[in-house]
Amino acid sequence: QVQLVESGGGVVQSGGSLRVSCSCAGFERAFSTYAMGWFRQPPGKEREFVARITGNGGATYYVDSVKGRFTISRDNAKNTVSLQMNSLRPEDTAVYYCARHRGGLVSWKSSYDYWGQGTQVTVSS
Numbered sequence: 516q517v518q519l520v521e522s523g524g525g526v527v528q529s530g531g532s533l534r535v536s537c538s539c540a541g542f543e544r545a546f547s548t549y550a551m552g553w554f555r556q557p558p559g560k561e562r563e564f565v566a567r568i569t570g571n572g573g574a575t576y577y578v579d580s581v582k583g584r585f586t587i588s589r590d591n592a593k594n595t596v597s598l599q600m601n602s603l604r605p606e607d608t609a610v611y612y613c614a615r616h617r618g619g620l621v622s623w624k625s626s627y628d629y630w631g632q633g634t635q636v637t638v639s640s
Contacts, residue, residue: 517541517629519613524634527603535634536597537613547571547591550616552627553598555609555636562612564622566598576621581607603638610635 523535535553539546552567566587567576575587586599596613610633619626 517615519615519629519631521611521613521631521634524611524636526637526639529603529605529638529640531603531638532599532601533603533636534597534599535611535636536595537631539594539596539613539615542615543594546594550621551587551589551596552614552616552621553587553596554612554614554624554627555607556612556633557606557609562624564624565611567616567621568596578622600636603636605638605640608636608638 518540520538521535525533527533548570550567550569553565554562555565556562564578565581566585568587568589572589584602589596612633613631614627615629616626617628
């Protein structure tokens with residue numbers, strides 16, 4: 516059974532940093548063959564793409580609004596994916612979700628087949 520579990524959310528002041536992580540289970544032997552992504556859902560808004568990393572970690576892709584501030588990474592030995600968030604802004608406040616990319620356009624929700632339950636990140640001004 517595939518399970519994705521996020522952790523590391525919290526409350527941080529504007530300009531601060533936070534790291535959220537995602538522990539993956541149920542596909543450990545194939546973990547390194549799957550690209551993984553992070554999405555977020557701000558209050559009252561649609562879930563939106565944030566970042567994606569290839570299976571071997573060799574390529575990453577970000578939405579323009581987080582480029583230069585966020586870094587996605589993975590540890591294939593530990594079956595984890597992380598998102599380091601620096602220079603946080605109030606508009607980064609959202610529930611952050613990790614998801615497994617099954618193929619297709621990287622920014623489309625329908626391209627991901629398994630999702631975590633999400634972790635809340637709140638940036639105060």
